[in-house]
Amino acid sequence: MSGPRLLQGARVLDPAQRLDAVMDLLVVDGAIARLAPAIPAPENAEVIDLSGLCLSPGFVDVHVHLREPGGEHKETIESGASAAVAGGFTSVCAMPNTDPPIDDPAAVGFVLAKGERARLARVYPVGAVSVGLEGKEMTEIGELIAAGAVAVSDDGHPVWDSGLMRRALEYTQVFDIPVFSHAEDQGLSGQGVMNEGAVSTALGLRGIPNASEDVAVARDCLIAELTGGRLHICHVSTAGSAEIIRAAKARGVRVTAEVTPHHLALTDEAVRGYRTDAKMSPPLRSASDVAAVRDALVEGVIDCIATDHAPHHYEEKEREFDDAAFGVVGLETALGVSLQEMVLGGRLDLLELVDRMASKPAQIAGLPAGSLADGANADIVVFDPEERWECRADRFCSRGRNTPFKGRELVGRVVMTLVGGRTVYDRRGERADARATVKVSEDVG
Amino acid sequence: MTATVEFGKDLTGLERLTAEQITAILDVAEPFKEISERQIKKVPALRGKTIVNLFYEPSTRTRVSFEFAEKRLSADTVNISRSGSSLQKGENLVDTARNLEAMRIDMVVIRHQSSGAAEFLAQRIPSNVINAGDGQHEHPTQALLDMLTIRDNLGSLAGRRVCIVGDILHSRVARSNIWGLLKLGAEVAVCGPPTLIPHGVGDLGVRVFKRVEEAIEWAEILNVLRLQLERMHAGYVPSLREYNRVFGISEARLEKAPRDILILHPGPMNRGVEIDSHVADGPHSVILDQVTNGVAVRMAVLYLLAGGSPDRAEAAKQEDRS
Numbered sequence A: 001m002s003g004p005r006l007l008q009g010a011r012v013l014d015p016a017q018r019l020d021a022v023m024d025l026l027v028v029d030g031a032i033a034r035l036a037p038a039i040p041a042p043e044n045a046e047v048i049d050l051s052g053l054c055l056s057p058g059f060v061d062v063h064v065h066l067r068e069p070g071g072e073h074k075e076t077i078e079s080g081a082s083a084a085v086a087g088g089f090t091s092v093c094a095m096p097n098t099d100p101p102i103d104d105p106a107a108v109g110f111v112l113a114k115g116e117r118a119r120l121a122r123v124y125p126v127g128a129v130s131v132g133l134e135g136k137e138m139t140e141i142g143e144l145i146a147a148g149a150v151a152v153s154d155d156g157h158p159v160w161d162s163g164l165m166r167r168a169l170e171y172t173q174v175f176d177i178p179v180f181s182h183a184e185d186q187g188l189s190g191q192g193v194m195n196e197g198a199v200s201t202a203l204g205l206r207g208i209p210n211a212s213e214d215v216a217v218a219r220d221c222l223i224a225e226l227t228g229g230r231l232h233i234c235h236v237s238t239a240g241s242a243e244i245i246r247a248a249k250a251r252g253v254r255v256t257a258e259v260t261p262h263h264l265a266l267t268d269e270a271v272r273g274y275r276t277d278a279k280m281s282p283p284l285r286s287a288s289d290v291a292a293v294r295d296a297l298v299e300g301v302i303d304c305i306a307t308d309h310a311p312h313h314y315e316e317k318e319r320e321f322d323d324a325a326f327g328v329v330g331l332e333t334a335l336g337v338s339l340q341e342m343v344l345g346g347r348l349d350l351l352e353l354v355d356r357m358a359s360k361p362a363q364i365a366g367l368p369a370g371s372l373a374d375g376a377n378a379d380i381v382v383f384d385p386e387e388r389w390e391c392r393a394d395r396f397c398s399r400g401r402n403t404p405f406k407g408r409e410l411v412g413r414v415v416m417t418l419v420g421g422r423t424v425y426d427r428r429g430e431r432a433d434a435r436a437t438v439k440v441s442e443d444v445g
Numbered sequence B: 001m002t003a004t005v006e007f008g009k010d011l012t013g014l015e016r017l018t019a020e021q022i023t024a025i026l027d028v029a030e031p032f033k034e035i036s037e038r039q040i041k042k043v044p045a046l047r048g049k050t051i052v053n054l055f056y057e058p059s060t061r062t063r064v065s066f067e068f069a070e071k072r073l074s075a076d077t078v079n080i081s082r083s084g085s086s087l088q089k090g091e092n093l094v095d096t097a098r099n100l101e102a103m104r105i106d107m108v109v110i111r112h113q114s115s116g117a118a119e120f121l122a123q124r125i126p127s128n129v130i131n132a133g134d135g136q137h138e139h140p141t142q143a144l145l146d147m148l149t150i151r152d153n154l155g156s157l158a159g160r161r162v163c164i165v166g167d168i169l170h171s172r173v174a175r176s177n178i179w180g181l182l183k184l185g186a187e188v189a190v191c192g193p194p195t196l197i198p199h200g201v202g203d204l205g206v207r208v209f210k211r212v213e214e215a216i217e218w219a220e221i222l223n224v225l226r227l228q229l230e231r232m233h234a235g236y237v238p239s240l241r242e243y244n245r246v247f248g249i250s251e252a253r254l255e256k257a258p259r260d261i262l263i264l265h266p267g268p269m270n271r272g273v274e275i276d277s278h279v280a281d282g283p284h285s286v287i288l289d290q291v292t293n294g295v296a297v298r299m300a301v302l303y304l305l306a307g308g309s310p311d312r313a314e315a316a317k318q319e320d321r322s
Ligand SMILES: [Zn+2]
Pocket: A155, A156, A157, A182, A234, A235, A281, A282
C-alpha cells in the first residue's frame, strides 16, 4: 500500500458539499482523509502541487459501450477504461449489448473481473432487461444485481413491448435500481439514418423524426408513473422529450435523464458531406432541439451528461452513409466539449458542470462516487479548465476514432486522474515539457 | 461569354454548381446535339481517355445514354455492373475505388443505391467522377437534360413555373431539378401524396401542392416522376389504381388547365399509373426530346470535366473525324 498523498493548492470543486475554493486534499489508504485549506504535509506523504488547476470528484459516465465480449476489434474493457481515465472518468457503466449480451450473472462477473484486472476506471456492468436483448423474456434481474450489475437496460434497442417495460419497472423496485431506457419508436424511425428535416431532404438520406423519440419517452414516463419504478431516459435529443420529462418530473414521476456532449454541441448540419462520424442514434437534431436540451440540462430537467461512448472499427465508418455503423466515441472529448459549450457558453459554472458529470450520474446509478466527503473513495480528476487543445483522434486511448470533433479545438483538458488514490492517468510531465519548450523559445526569442 | 466558367474535378450534384456553370453546360450541349445527327457520329474530343461506367444499380437507359455520349467523343469505355462482377461479391465501394485508382482511369460514371456514394468516391480517387444517380440524393445529368429540354421549347427558364409530380421523397431526379431550376430562376413546386413528400422540402425554396389539380392550375411545365412499384408494397400509397385516380396526369385533368402544359417524364414510364398514354404521346409531351438531349448533355459534361473549354465546344466538333 502506498503512503499518504497530499494534493496541494488546487481549486477544489465538490458539488456534494457546495464547495468551490482553493484547498488541500489528503488521501490516505485510497480514501479521502481530509479536505481543508493549507494541510501540513504528513511526514511520509507524497506532496503534489496542483496550483492553478481544478480538482473534483472523478467523472461518472452511466452510458458507455465497451464492446467486450465479442467486439474486441472496436474496444476492449481495458482500452475503454483507459479512454475513461484519460477523459477524467473514474467510474463507467458498461451497457450490455455485447456479443453475447450481459444477460446472465456469469457475463456480469466477466465484465467486473475484466474491469478490475485493468485497474483503471471502475467498470460497473449494466445487465440486460430481456434475455438476449430480444425484448421478450425478462432476465433474472435479481441474479444480475447480486453478481454486481447496477442497472438494467436493453440499450442499443428500445424495450418495444410496453408490457415488458411495465414488468421491468415493477420488478426492479425490489432492488431499487433504475431501468435505463433507449427510448425510440422503431416504426417511426423506419430505415432512417439521420435527423428528419431540411438537411436529410437535401442529402437524400432517410430521416428519423423527433416523434420517434418523443413517443417512446412519453410511453416510458407513463409506465413509470403507473408502476412507481425508477426510469432513466438515455441520450435525450429532442425538445419534445425534454418537455415530456419536465412534465413527468413535475407530477412526481421517478424519472431521470441524460444528454450526450454531442447532442449539446452539434446539429444535423454536421452530417453534410455524408460524414459518417456524425451518424449515431439518436441522431443529431436541429438547432432548436440543441437549445432545448441545453436549457433542460441547466434547469435540471436533464440530470446529467453521459457520453454514449460507442467505438467502432474504422472500416465500419469508412463507407456509404446508409451502411455505416451508428455511434461515436465520447469519453476523451466529454470534458472539452461540455466545458466549451456549457461553461464558456455561460450556461453552467464549473461546479454545476462537475455536478452534471460526477455527482448526479453517481446518484442515478447508485455508485459510491461523485463526492469528496471524508472517507469517500479517492476517485479524483484534476483538470485545466482553460487548456485549449486540438482533438486528435489518432492519439485516443480508445480503439475507436469515430468522433465528429476530429480536428476541432476544445477547451478544458484532464491533467491527472486518480482512482482509489492511485494515479491512473497523468499528463503533468507532458505539460511541464511543453512549458519548458515555450520558455526556451521565449528566452531565445 | 462562358469562356471564363471553371469546373471542378467532379459532377456529384447541382446543389454545388452556380447558375453560370449550369448555363455553360447547357450551352455546350447545344452544338453537341448536331453530332448525333451526322452520318458518322464521332468527334475525337476524348480520344485516349478511359471511362468506367460503374453501375451498382441496373439502369439501361442512363447507362446507354452515357455510353453513347462517351463513344461519340471517342473515349474508351468499360462497363462494370452489378451482375457478373466483383460488385456482386460484396466488394465494398472503398476497395472498388482503390482498384479503379490503380488502373489509372480518367473518369468514372457511377450509379449507386446509396445517397452520397458519388461524393464518397470522388473524395477518394483522382479521376473525374460523374454522378449518374446516387440513392435519393441527386441525378444531375437528368436534371440538366430536363432543363435543356424546357429551354429548347420555351426559350428560357427564368420565371417559368415547373411542378415536379410524384414520389419526391425517394427521387434524386426531383432534388437535382429543384436545385438546378431554382438557380436558373424558375419557380418550382412539388406535388404528390403527402407520404411521398419529404419533410422540410419547403425549406429548399419550393412550394408544395397536395392536390394535382392545384398543380395543373399553377404550372407551365409538369415533370412527372415514375412511381416505383415497391412504394405501394411499402405502404406509401394504397394501390397503383388509386394513385392513378388521385395523382395520374390525364387528358381530362390537363383539359382544365388555363394554358398548355409542357410534359416531361424521366422514364421509364408506367403508362396508366402516373401518366396516361394520351398525355405521354400527346402534342405537349417532350419525353423523346429528353432522351435525345440526354446524350448531348452528357457529352457536354464529359467534355467540360475533361478540361474542354466551353468556347471551344463548337470547334471541338469540327475537328477531323479520322
Ligand atoms: Zn442508446
